[in-house]
Amino acid sequence: xxxxxxxxxxxxxxxxxxxxxxxxxxxxxxxxxxxxxxxxxxxxxxxxxxxxxxxxxxxxxxxxxxxxxxxxxxxxxxxxxxxxxxxxxxxxxxxxxxxxxxxxxxxxxxxxxxxxxxxxxxxxxxxxxxxxxxxxxxxxxxxxxxxxxxxxxxxxxxxxxxxxxxxxxxxxxxxxxxxxxxxxxxxxxxxxxxxxxxxxxxxxxxxxxxxxxxxxxxxxxxxxxxxxxxxxxxxxxxxxxxxxxxxxxxxxxxxxxxxxxxxxxxxxxxxxxxxxxxxxxxxxxxxxxxxxxxxxxxxxxxxxxxxxxxxxxxxxxxxxxxxxxxxxxxxxxxxx
Amino acid sequence: xxxxxxxxxxxxxxxxxxxxxxxxxxxxxxxxxxxxxxxxxxxxxxxxxxxxxxxxxxxxxxxxxxxxxxxxxxxxxxxxxxxxxxxxxxxxxxxxxxxxxxxxxxxxxxxxxxxxxxxxxxxxxxxxxxxxxxxxxxxxxxxxxxxxxxxxxxxxxxxxxxxxxxxxxxxxxxxxxxxxxxxxxxxxxxxxxxxxxxxxxxxxxxxxxxxxxxxxxxxxxxxxxxxxxxxxxxxxxxxxxxxxxxxxxxxxxxxxxxxxxxxxxxxxxxxxxxxxxxxxxxxxxxxxxxxxxxxxxxxxxxxxxxxxxxxxxxxxxxxxxxxxxxxxxxxxxxxx
DNA sequence: CTGTTAGCGCTTTCAT
DNA sequence: ATGAAAGCGCTAACAG
Numbered sequence: 045x046x047x048x049x050x051x052x053x054x055x056x057x058x059x060x061x062x063x064x065x066x067x068x069x070x071x072x073x074x075x076x077x078x079x080x081x082x083x084x085x086x087x088x089x090x091x092x093x094x095x096x097x098x099x100x101x102x103x104x105x106x107x108x109x110x111x112x113x114x115x116x117x118x119x120x121x122x123x124x125x126x127x128x129x130x131x132x133x134x135x136x137x138x139x140x141x142x143x144x145x146x147x148x149x150x151x152x153x154x155x156x157x158x159x160x161x162x163x164x165x166x167x168x169x170x171x172x173x174x175x176x177x178x179x180x181x182x183x184x185x186x187x188x189x190x191x192x193x194x195x196x197x198x199x200x201x202x203x204x205x206x207x208x209x210x211x212x213x214x215x216x217x218x219x220x221x222x223x224x225x226x227x228x229x230x231x232x233x234x235x236x237x238x239x240x241x242x243x244x245x246x247x248x249x250x251x252x253x254x255x256x257x258x259x260x261x262x263x264x265x266x267x268x269x270x271x272x273x274x275x276x277x278x279x280x281x282x283x284x285x286x287x288x289x290x291x292x293x294x295x296x297x298x299x300x301x302x303x304x305x306x307x308x309x310x311x312x313x314x315x316x317x318x319x320x321x322x323x324x325x326x327x328x329x330x331x332x333x334x335x336x337x338x339x340x341x342x343x344x345x346x347x348x349x350x351x352x353x354x355x356x357x358x359x360x361x362x363x364x365x366x367x368x369x370x371x372x373x374x375x376x377x378x379x380x
Numbered sequence: 381x382x383x384x385x386x387x388x389x390x391x392x393x394x395x396x397x398x399x400x401x402x403x404x405x406x407x408x409x410x411x412x413x414x415x416x417x418x419x420x421x422x423x424x425x426x427x428x429x430x431x432x433x434x435x436x437x438x439x440x441x442x443x444x445x446x447x448x449x450x451x452x453x454x455x456x457x458x459x460x461x462x463x464x465x466x467x468x469x470x471x472x473x474x475x476x477x478x479x480x481x482x483x484x485x486x487x488x489x490x491x492x493x494x495x496x497x498x499x500x501x502x503x504x505x506x507x508x509x510x511x512x513x514x515x516x517x518x519x520x521x522x523x524x525x526x527x528x529x530x531x532x533x534x535x536x537x538x539x540x541x542x543x544x545x546x547x548x549x550x551x552x553x554x555x556x557x558x559x560x561x562x563x564x565x566x567x568x569x570x571x572x573x574x575x576x577x578x579x580x581x582x583x584x585x586x587x588x589x590x591x592x593x594x595x596x597x598x599x600x601x602x603x604x605x606x607x608x609x610x611x612x613x614x615x616x617x618x619x620x621x622x623x624x625x626x627x628x629x630x631x632x633x634x635x636x637x638x639x640x641x642x643x644x645x646x647x648x649x650x651x652x653x654x655x656x657x658x659x660x661x662x663x664x665x666x667x668x669x670x671x672x673x674x675x676x677x678x679x680x681x682x683x684x685x686x687x688x689x690x691x692x693x694x695x696x697x698x699x700x701x702x703x704x705x706x707x708x709x710x711x712x713x714x715x716x
Numbered sequence: 717c718t719g720t721t722a723g724c725g726c727t728t729t730c731a732t
Numbered sequence: 733a734t735g736a737a738a739g740c741g742c743t744a745a746c747a748g
Contacts, residue, residue: 045741055719060743074717086510089517094494096741099435100724114459116659120450124477136491139475141460155472158430268663297663304665323452324660327604327633329640381725391735396727432725436740 045090052077052084059085063092098160107350108138108156109165110149112234113265116294118320118339119167122189125343126165133351135162144233144264146172157182162357163350169193169200170235185353185363187346190236192367199353201346201368205236206243208335208372212289212317213247215333215374221287221315224248225257227266227274227299228291234264237291240319244289257282266291271298276306279314286314287380293318293325296332300379315380330378337372345370381426388413388420395421399428443471443686444497446488448480448504448570449601452630454656454675455503458525461679462501469687471498480569480600482508493518498693499686505529505536506571521689521699523682526572528703535689537682537704541572542579544671544708548625548653549583551669551710557623557651560584561593563602563610563635564627570600573627576655580625593618602627607634612642615650622650623716629654629661632668636715651716666714673708681706 049056054077062081085091098104109126111119119141127137138161140152150172153164163184166175169191179186179197187199216224226244229237241258248255259281261274271290275298278285290296296318303310310316310330318325321336345368356363385392390413398417421427434440445462447455455477463473474497476488486508489500499520505527507515515522515533523535552560562580565573577594584591595617597610607626611634614621626632632654639646646652646666654661657672681704692699 056741057719057743058717061718064743089513091490091493091514091518093496093741095431095435095440095496096724097494097743099431099726099740100742100744102724102743104431114450114456120456123450127477136474136495138472141463159472160431268659272663294659297660301663301665323604323630324633327608327637328664329637392726393728393735394733397734400727429725433727435724435742436726436728438727438740 045092048081048084048088048090051088052081054081104160104162105134105136106138106159106161107135107163107165107347107354108140108153108159108161110140110142110152110156111167112142112144114141116267116322117265118322118337119190121339122167122343122346125340125345126347127343128340129344129347130351135351135354142167146170146175150175150178153178162354163187165189165346165350166197167191168235169196171197185350185357187350187353189342189346191239192369196365196367199349199363199366199368201342201349201370203337203370203372204243205239206246208337209240209243209289209319210247210250211372211374212319212333212335213244213251215376216287216289216315216317216380217251217253219287219315219380221380222253223257223282223284223286224253225259225278225282225285225288226291227259227261227271227278227288227295229262229264229266230260231263234291237264240291257285261295264291266295268294268298268301271295272302275299275302275314275316279306279308287311287317288314289317289319291319293320293322293332293334296334296379297322297324297328300328300330300332311378311380317380321375325375325377333377333380334375335372336375338370342370381428384417384420384424384426387424388417390417440496440498441470441472442474442495442497443499443501443683443690444474444476444489444492444495445501446476446478446485446492446503448478450477452658453601454658454673455526457675458503458679458682461676461681462683463679464676465680465683466687471687471690478503482506482511482569486511486514489514498690499523501525501682501686502533503527504571505532505538507533521686521693523686523689525678525682527575528705532701532703535685535699535702535704537678537685537706539673539706539708540579541575542582544673545576545579545625545655546583546586547708547710548655548669548671549580549587551712552623552625552651552653552716553587553589555623555651555716557716558589559593559618559620559622560589561595561614561618561621561624562627563595563597563607563614563624563631565598565600565602566596567599570627573600576627593621597631600627602631604630604634604637607631608638609634611635611638611650611652615642615644623647623653624650625653625655627655629656629658629668629670632670632715633658633660633664636664636666636668647714647716653716657711661711661713669713669716670711671708672711674706678706
């Protein structure tokens with residue numbers, strides 16, 4: 045920075061200010077000078093050292109987010125949304141993936157907290173006591189997403205997975221289906237998956253339909269292949285089944301393709317519904333009925349909320365806990 | 381730290397060393413003293429400030445990686461591979477996505493370089509002059525992936541997209557197909573896509589097959605929907621086409637599903653091949669012939685190579701430029 | 717609007 | 733094995 049300053053013929057401080065024009069309180073006389081400085085930086089290949097900057101200013105410029113998985117999921121869209129929201133604010137996203145395990149989440153949070161993030165975004169409302177404790181003592185804003193926890197840590201951006209799945213069951217019921225099954229994962233690793241199963245079970249009971257038709261297959265996230273295996277098991281175990289709700293579009297798609305291989309007409313022999321509105325559900329044949337969630341919107345809302353909370357924290361205030369409800373929508377398609 | 385030192389009756393330096401026992405070169409006289417120091421830290425609620433530590437030691441503990449996209453791509457698997465490779469080394473991955481644009485990549489690299497990463501992993505071999513300049517002056521190890529650039533910046537972990545696509549064309553030729561088309565994106569934004577098209581074109585020429593059957597459709601990455609639209613256009617424009625190579629499995633799948641809607645038998649009326657071996661290609665019906673790449677392996681290899689380079693750099697040495705060749709494999713399946 | 721002066725909390729380096 | 737001194741590169745605070 046001193047070299048650049050000398051090269052332009054100003055002080056280090058002026059360069060520093062030119063590089064931090066974002067804070068409207070600070071300004072350089074002429075935009076022309078700023079441009080000269082920026083040009084000199086580019087010419088000399090100089091880039092601001094955030095490490096020193098963060099050390100000096102006591103602000104890391106980081107936000108941390110933990111998502112279950114990067115692959116084949118809506119969570120990468122949520123990550124995109126967060127990135128889009130914080131874009132231009134000077135905040136950088138530190139992303140971690142927990143592989144659907146709270147233990148991993150705790151490890152990740154511990155590692156990320158060492159980087160002194162200014163805020164944290166978590167997926168779901170189920171976290172280890174250790175995670176709770178660390179977040180508590182970190183004293184930074186926290187947003188939980190993709191869920192509506194009964195006892196949120198602080199802020200929430202999400203929807204009720206149980207309610208959304210129940211709505212899907214009601215849709216199937218309205219279409220005339222009466223023997224409705226559910227395909228999901230075995231463990232309670234994936235709490236959103238467990239919530240969806242609960243929503244299914246409660247709706248079945250409320251409608252007075254025959255219960256118990258639940259296939260639990262493999263560790264979440266359930267793959268297409270596992271969906272295919274599950275539906276075979278399902279049809280053999282309960283031959284009267286006429287519709288199935290899958291925990292996600294991935295398993296729904298796998299099930300659909302398996303039905304085609306088996307020669308089971310969809311939706312005539314069996315109707316299939318998914319969750320998440322993945323592109324594959326819109327593109328396949330027949331198209332798959334599913335629950336559409338604005339995944340990117342969750343990220344955007346979480347990012348914006350977190351930024352407001354961080355801004356408040358900077359002024360010494362504290363943003364009261366907020367809950368942003370994300371709407372879901374039943375996409376009725378060819379598979380039902 | 382000074383307070384703790386005073387409390388224990390030693391110097392700051394001794395406390396610092398006690399807290400950094402990891403480096404075997406430094407040791408405290410007695411383990412007893414170390415324990416007293418650790419106890420004092422706990423008593424006084426003192427925790428090491430990683431921010432200052434990072435700043436002082438000139439080691440950020442970061443590596444930066446830029447991938448084109450997080451969604452529906454193999455690149456998220458590569459990111460996983462990188463994470464797995466650096467796990468436990470104390471290195472954190474800073475991930476950015478360029479959305480397949482070199483301008484975005486340049487912006488990202490600039491932003492990430494501010495965090496003083498100890499190494500950088502890039503996707504592809506095509507970067508803006510600005511990116512080259514910044515990386516050059518940063519003086520940190522660089523690994524390019526998913527490609528074999530003619531003039532790599534430094535290290536490379538990848539394969540030839542052109543060669544892999546050519547192999548796919550030869551596979552189709554061996555199967556008896558003679559009117560082979562290509563579906564890809566319009567722009568040259570996605571250089572891997574352009575390489576695949578080039579591999580197709582060269583193979584067609586080498587085999588003496590009728591050329592010109594290329595549909596360019598939309599901005600990369602081409603979606604399932606665009607694949608569906610493209611194949612309709614293709615069949616109308618060149619009714620004699622009997623096989624098509626798609627730039628990725630996404631468009632191949634979209635094309636396959638559209639064929640089912642149109643009543644065009646696959647592979648009898650038209651054969652379809654993709655690229656990337658996405659899960660959908662293994663699960664759909666018929667299954668899709670494709671090129672399998674060990675996406676996670678690319679990330680793992682890139683991460684390991686980068687770590688070796690970083691270790692070398694720390695000792696003042698410089699790892700000679702390496703190229704790791706990642707094999708590809710033609711997965712012959714039902715769609716051809 | 718711009719410059720000067722002090723550090724931020726730690727580690728490096730060099731003594732001892 | 734331990735300590736003292738000297739910064740790392742930047743920004744806060746204040747002065748001009």
